[in-house]
Amino acid sequence: MNRIGHVCLMATYNEWMNANIYEAAKSLSDEELSVDRKAYFGSILGTLNHLVAGDTIWLKRFAEHPANYSDLEPIRQLPAPKSLNHLAFSNIRDLSAHRVWLDSIIVEWSLSMTEADLDHDLSYASMTGVPSHRSFYGLVMHFFNHQTHHRGQVTTLLSQAGVEIGNTDLVVLIPSEPWLQ
Template sequence: MNRIEHIALMAHYNQWMNRKVYDAAGTLTDEELALDRKAFFGSILGTLNHLMLGDTVWLKRFAEHPADFSALVPLRTIATPADLKQLAFANLGELSAHRTWLDQLIVDWANSLHESHLDQRLRYHNMRGVGAEKPFFGLLVHFFNHQTHHRGQVTTLLTQAGVDVGTTDLLALID
């Protein structure tokens, strides 16, 4: 598997797992979703919002890549989040609809990448405004790892709430 195939696999894994997580979360009440469970972002809803906000921040940075990815153009109308702990969507239905849209955008964008894009360096600013420049492929690895990390937290919170997400292993998508 080459790097482009790996990124496409991770985009599909992200979409698949988010659908499973959101379906599982949908079995809980609004109160259960908002309950402070002492996680990094408090509740299940808070953690799902963080994931969506983090993805938005990174995708908006990726949209600044010299390749000018057309698949990321729709992000221009979305404001860059000021705080990764904010509750951008207070209910699961609205968050889920946005997540579905964002995940399809990620898949479409991942499918538009070329090997030559991966070795370029990307200049961006972190949330505190400090500039950085890093290899694009490394940033993509971070992007997908961040998703997996926090989805793992959500699946733990769902399990503690009595909801089984089912299989979560990437292995399920590998031929």
């Protein structure tokens, strides 16, 4: 599998896992989703909001790539999150609708990339203004790894609340037929 194939696989995995997690989370009340469970972002809802904030921040940075991805135009129009723990959505229904929209953009964006795009170095500033210059491919992999990391926290929090989501392994989506790679 080439790098573009891997990026597309990760975008598909991201969309699939988010759909599973949000479906599971909807079995809990807004109050249960907002309980401080002593996680880094407090609650299940807080952690899911963090993922949306983080994704938005990174996608806004990726929108500055010289490839000028048209699929990221809706992201360019969004206000930048003010913090990583901002609760932009106070209920799972609104957050879920936004997540579905965001994931569809991520999938379409992944399909629009080229191998040459991945070889670019991207310059950006952190939320505190610290400048950085890093491999675009490395940053894209970080983007997906960050999502996986926090979804793992959410699956633990859901499990502690008595909600199981089933198989979360990427291997479920990895094609076994060489011609699909």
